[in-house]
Amino acid sequence: MSARRIAVLAATAAAVALPLLSAPAATAAPTTVPASTVWPCPDKPPLPYTVHTSAVTIRSKATTKSTAVGVLYRSHKFKVHKSINGGKWLYITDKNTGKKGWVSGKYVYRDVRMCLD
Numbered sequence: 001m002s003a004r005r006i007a008v009l010a011a012t013a014a015a016v017a018l019p020l021l022s023a024p025a026a027t028a029a030p031t032t033v034p035a036s037t038v039w040p041c042p043d044k045p046p047l048p049y050t051v052h053t054s055a056v057t058i059r060s061k062a063t064t065k066s067t068a069v070g071v072l073y074r075s076h077k078f079k080v081h082k083s084i085n086g087g088k089w090l091y092i093t094d095k096n097t098g099k100k101g102w103v104s105g106k107y108v109y110r111d112v113r114m115c116l117d
Contacts, residue, residue: 041115049080049090051108058101062089070099072108080108 051074058070062084072078077095084091087105094100 041113044113044115047111047113049078049108049110050074051076051078053107056103056107058092058094058099058103060101062091062102064104066102069101070094070097072099072103 051072053074055071055073057068058072060067060069072092072094073096076097078092079095081091081093083089083105085105087109089102090105090108092101092103092108
């Protein structure tokens with residue numbers, strides 16, 4: 001590696017590290033949201049479920065060890081009938097293929113709507 005390249009890399013690293021090292025430490029305590037909190041946009045419907053990966057396996061039961069019955073692709077339309085275990089598994093119907101089964105809530109979930117006053 002040339003001396004010039006080493007000098008440029010060292011200068012870049014110093015420029016990036018200096019603001020990080022001189023920044024004051026965060027001292028605020030973490031906050032928790034009470035369960036009774038009213039969200040700012042109750043008049044808006046929840047966002048639709050979407051597949052947050054290229055594809056997810058449709059399974060016969062709500063477990064990774066169960067039989068795969070199909071694949072739900074990001075581009076497919078689908079309907080969520082119910083969820084269990086706090087949204088960890090969703091029972092869906094793939095409208096493109098007609099397959100019904102369980103998908104992981106790790107990859108299929110609703111985005112969070114942000115509302116400003």
